[in-house]
Amino acid sequence: MRRPGTARVPVPLAVPAALAVAFLVLPLVGLLVRAPWSSLGEQLTAPGVGQALRLSLLSATAATAVSLVLGVPLAWVLARSRIRGRTVLRALVTVPLVLPPVVGGVALFLVLGRQGIVGSWLDDAFGITIPFTTAAVVIAQTFVAMPFLVVSVEGALRAADARFEDVAATLGADRWTTFRRVTLPMVAPGVAAGAVLCWARALGEFGATITFAGNFPGTTQTMPTAVYLALQSEPEAAVVLSLVLLAVSLATLLLLRDRWLGRATP
Amino acid sequence: MSLSAQVAVQRGSLALDVDVDVADGEVLAVLGPNGAGKSTLLRVLAGLLRADAGRVTVDGEVWDGGNAFLPPHRRRLGMVFQDALLFPHLTVADNVAFGLRTRGERRTAARAAADGWLTRVGLDGLGGRRPAELSGGQAQRAALARALVGEPALLLLDEPLSALDARTRLTVRAELRRHLADFGGSAVLVTHDPVDAMALADSVVVVEEGRVVQAGTPTEVGRRPRTDYVARLVGLSLLPGTGAGRTVRLDGGGEVAVAEEVSGPVFAAVRPESVALYLARPEGSPRNVWPSRLAGAVPHGTTVRCELIGAVPLVADVTATAFAELGLAPGAEVWAAVKASEVAVYAR
Numbered sequence: 004m005r006r007p008g009t010a011r012v013p014v015p016l017a018v019p020a021a022l023a024v025a026f027l028v029l030p031l032v033g034l035l036v037r038a039p040w041s042s043l044g045e046q047l048t049a050p051g052v053g054q055a056l057r058l059s060l061l062s063a064t065a066a067t068a069v070s071l072v073l074g075v076p077l078a079w080v081l082a083r084s085r086i087r088g089r090t091v092l093r094a095l096v097t098v099p100l101v102l103p104p105v106v107g108g109v110a111l112f113l114v115l116g117r118q119g120i121v122g123s124w125l126d127d128a129f130g131i132t133i134p135f136t137t138a139a140v141v142i143a144q145t146f147v148a149m150p151f152l153v154v155s156v157e158g159a160l161r162a163a164d165a166r167f168e169d170v171a172a173t174l175g176a177d178r179w180t181t182f183r184r185v186t187l188p189m190v191a192p193g194v195a196a197g198a199v200l201c202w203a204r205a206l207g208e209f210g211a212t213i214t215f216a217g218n219f220p221g222t223t224q225t226m227p228t229a230v231y232l233a234l235q236s237e238p239e240a241a242v243v244l245s246l247v248l249l250a251v252s253l254a255t256l257l258l259l260r261d262r263w264l265g266r267a268t269p
Numbered sequence: 270m271s272l273s274a275q276v277a278v279q280r281g282s283l284a285l286d287v288d289v290d291v292a293d294g295e296v297l298a299v300l301g302p303n304g305a306g307k308s309t310l311l312r313v314l315a316g317l318l319r320a321d322a323g324r325v326t327v328d329g330e331v332w333d334g335g336n337a338f339l340p341p342h343r344r345r346l347g348m349v350f351q352d353a354l355l356f357p358h359l360t361v362a363d364n365v366a367f368g369l370r371t372r373g374e375r376r377t378a379a380r381a382a383a384d385g386w387l388t389r390v391g392l393d394g395l396g397g398r399r400p401a402e403l404s405g406g407q408a409q410r411a412a413l414a415r416a417l418v419g420e421p422a423l424l425l426l427d428e429p430l431s432a433l434d435a436r437t438r439l440t441v442r443a444e445l446r447r448h449l450a451d452f453g454g455s456a457v458l459v460t461h462d463p464v465d466a467m468a469l470a471d472s473v474v475v476v477e478e479g480r481v482v483q484a485g486t487p488t489e490v491g492r493r494p495r496t497d498y499v500a501r502l503v504g505l506s507l508l509p510g511t512g513a514g515r516t517v518r519l520d521g522g523g524e525v526a527v528a529e530e531v532s533g534p535v536f537a538a539v540r541p542e543s544v545a546l547y548l549a550r551p552e553g554s555p556r557n558v559w560p561s562r563l564a565g566a567v568p569h570g571t572t573v574r575c576e577l578i579g580a581v582p583l584v585a586d587v588t589a590t591a592f593a594e595l596g597l598a599p600g601a602e603v604w605a606a607v608k609a610s611e612v613a614v615y616a617r
Contacts, residue, residue, distance in 0.1 A: 166354055169317050172341040173348040174368035175419065180342075184371075188358040 031249065038246050039239045046243040054221055055229035056247060062137065062225060063205040066144035067152075070201050074152040075194060079182065081153070082160035083168075093157075100150045107146050108214025115142065115215075139216035140223050144205035152194075152201040159193020160186070196259060203255045207248070271295075272423055272455040275323040276313050278306075285309050285479040291455035291472075298458045298470030298487070302498055306479040307459040311425050314457060315348055316341035327422050327455070342371070344423070347416030351428040353408035355400035361411050362387065362396030368419040386414035390444070406437035413448060424449075424456040430465060442468055463502040467491060475499050493538065493615045500538065506583045508537040509617060517614060523580040526556035526609040534617040541574060543611035544585035547604040548595060556609040559583075563601045566592070577605055 012020070039046065046052065080086065081093050099107055115122040115133045125131040133139050167189065171181040187194070209227040216223040218232060226248050233241040272291040279285075285306035291297040299307045312318040314325060316332065316339060324334030327346075332339045347368070355364045362383045369379035387396050390410040400408055409429060416424060429445065430438045446469055449456055458469055466473050467487045475483040475490065475498070483495040494500040500507035510519035512531030518524055525537045545551075551558060561579035568574075572586040575597070583605055587595075597603070 164354075166350065167356060169315075169341075170348070170350065170354050170356070171367070171371075172317065173315055173344075173346055173425075174415065175342045175371040176367075177340070177342045180371055184367075185356055189356075191358075 034242065034245055034249060038242050042239070043243060043246075046240060047247070049240065051220055051224075051229060051233075052240070052244060052247075055224050055226050055244070058137070058140070058221075058224065059206055059226040062140045062144055063148075063202050063208075065141045066148055066205040067198055067202040069141065069145045070149040070152045070205075071194070071198060074149045074197075074201075075156055075187075078153045078156035078160060079186070082157045083165070096153055097150050099147055100154070104143075104147050104208065104210030104212075105214050106210075108143060108211035111139075111143060111146060111211065111215045115139075134215055135217040135219065135223060137216075137222050140212055140225060143211035143215045144208045147208050147211050148201045148205040151204050152197040155197030155200055156190065156194050159190040159197075162193075163189050199255060199259050203252060206251065206255075272314075272325075272327050272457070274314060274325045276310055276320045276325065277322040278309055278313060278318065278320050280306075280309055280318075283309065283479050285313075287474070287476060287479070287481055289457070289474060291457060293455060294453055295471045296449050296456040296458055296469055298460060298466035298473045299476055300460060300463060300466050300473055300490075300499070300502070301476035302461060305476045307461075307476055308427055310476070311348075311427050311457065311459050314423065315346060315425055316344050345419070345421050346423040346425060347419060347421040348425040349409070349412050349416045349427065349429045351432050353400070353405075353412035353432075355403075355408055355411055355415070357400055359400075360396060361392065361398050361400060361403065364400065364411060365396070365415045365418055368415065372419065382418055383414070386418045387411070390414045390448070404437070405433050406441050409433060409441055410444065413445065417448065417452065420454075422454045424452060424454055426456065426458040426460075428460055429458070431460070431462065445469060463491065463499075492613070493536070495536065495617070504541055504584070506539040506541070506544075508539065508581065510535060510537060512614070515609070519581065521580075521582070523559065525581070525607075525612055527612050527614045528610045529614065531614050535614050536617055538613040538615075539583060539607055540611065540613075541584045541586040542572070543607055544577075544583055545606045546575065546585055546587055546591070546595060546597070547606060550604050551606050557607045557612070559605050561603055561605045563597055563599055563603060565599055566597065577603070579605075581605070583607075 077096065081089060081096070112119065112134060114120050117123060117126055117132060117134070122133060125133065133142065163186065167185055168181050171185045176184065207227055209231065212223070212225060213228050218224050218228040226244055230241050230244045230248070233244060271293040272289070275288045277286045283304065283306050287306070287310055289297060299310060301307050309318065313320045313333065319338055320333050325332040326334070331337045332344055355361065356367065359367065362380065365383035365386055366379040369382055370376070384396055387393060390413055392407060392410055392414070395403065395407065400411070403411065430442055433441055442465065449469055458465065460466055470487055473485060473487050473490045474481050475496065477496060477498055483490055483499060490499060491503045494503060494505055494507055497507055508517070508519050508525060510517040510525065512533055512535045514530060515527055516524050517527055517531060517535055517537045527537065559579055559581045561577040561583065564576045564578045566573050566575045569586060572588055573592040575585045575587060577583045577585060585605060
């Protein structure tokens with residue numbers, strides 16, 4: 004219910020708020036205004052664009068899948084188990100959230116690069132080289148995006164009533180069965196929201212990707228790295244690529260609002 | 270003895286140390302105030318919490334004790350919680366079938382058993398609903414069916430009626446009584462409502478601050494409370510003292526005349542309806558007359574329950590008419606009178 008008077012916003016708040024809106028919205032408007040609408044069709048069908056878009060969608064989806072398989076169990080451990088050093092673990096896990104992605108890329112390079120701790124062993128033992136491959140793109144995106152999923156799912160698990168898990172135990176369900184048949188279905192909206200956030204973050208990933216995977220069309224060039232490259236040679240193409248990313252982002256936001264966030268916070 | 274448990278647990282400031290025994294087909298009520306450790310006891314029996322010391326044995330099988338600890342999902346038990354806690358993402362029938370499915374029953378067989386139990390608890394045809402579409406009473410019935418469908422050796426009921434409104438509680442209590450009578454295993458009912466204990470249990474233990482302070486049949490406990498808490502619950506004024514002939518010298522000061530010869534430490538218990546109030550000191554038959562002051566009064570059915578302070582603290586029930594005629598208000602000076610024959614007296 005609206006209290007009387009809440010419609011009027013005090014000036015010291017209204018002016019900065021309006022400026023903030025302008026600051027956030029104007030660049031996007033600029034993008035729309037300067038877009039080469041007449042040549043949009045041919046720009047979009049240019050060979051590089053489709054390739055980058057396809058790789059972006061594929062790698063972001065793969066990174067989200069990896070994040071789900073590894074991140075949901077991690078979130079469970081953080082939210083439910085009573086292992087020692089859980090707070091430290093949580094801090095470590097969330098580091099990639101605040102770490103500049105380019106630092107993440109360098110770090111991945113030091114571990115998985117040819118001279119890296121794990122990379123050199125992979126190279127010696129199996130002849131596998133990771134950097135500058137599509138796999139490297141997925142790894143970089145997973146590194147940056149998985150914490151979003153973990154944080155989101157952990158929050159959902161904490162909010163879920165743990166007494167249901169007690170009930171399941173008294174009904175003969177061991178902890179794994181309980182997780183599968185009770186916990187996971189109950190936090191499904193949180194997992195879905197986390198997955199969408201994770202996917203959106205992976206889709207926009209730039210710093211770690213370009214550092215660890217490079218920018219080779221067809222194998223490691225994703226939309227963001229393509230935008231960056233295009234801006235230096237053909238700015239119009241950069242604008243078109245940016246438009247596509249903007250459209251995908253808005254679609255993601257709508258999906259989140261209507262499908263999950265809207266239901267979680269009525 | 271089907272359930273035999275000696276349980277010691279330290280949980281924060283609560284030190285629980287309780288022994289309970291329940292035979293097959295019997296219902297034990299664990300009665301006590303909030304924070305007394307009742308639910309902790311139940312969690313230990315369920316295996317949701319491990320006892321620090323002691324032993325839980327069911328049908329001769331050690332569930333907890335020494336190095337043995339059977340995790341909850343391997344115990345043959347059913348548990349009903351205060352809020353029905355039906356899984357919100359499953360239908361009512363799937364909720365009831367849950368325990369059978371986890372124990373390896375086939376889907377169709379589990380479903381048939383669940384439907385059978387839904388009929389037994391009066392939820393015929395509601396199996397396809399979501400828990401959110403049930404009323405509180407229906408949800409608690411479904412929770413009972415879910416707990417009983419696996420034919421447990423031990424049934425644990427944690428305040429199963431306290432989340433229900435007064436009218437629903439009445440009907441669900443009556444149904445629960447019927448299902449408990451049919452149940453062949455041991456049942457432990459945790460409650461803070463003496464009516465639940467009286468209506469449903471074969472025996473009662475009263476737990477206060479982690480200890481058993483009284484045990485017996487519901488009638489015994491109701492008639493001869495041993496602590497203020499129980500006395501209050503059953504509406505008695507409990508006066509500890511020392512007997513000397515036909516008089517009890519109260520620990521708190523004052524004397525009570527009683528109808529029989531007593532000696533040694535005793536309790537004198539006074540029912541509220543046997544206390545009469547007067548504005549002037551009454552003459553004649555009553556043997557016990559005390560000056561008192563009215564500390565508070567609340568309507569209680571057709572009477573007014575009056576709390577009296579003074580040399581002998583008492584609770585008195587007077588009719589609303591009498592209350593009005595006496596013109597009583599909190600703080601009023603009154604005389605409380607009780608016939609000696611109306612005072613129950615028993616050894617401490």
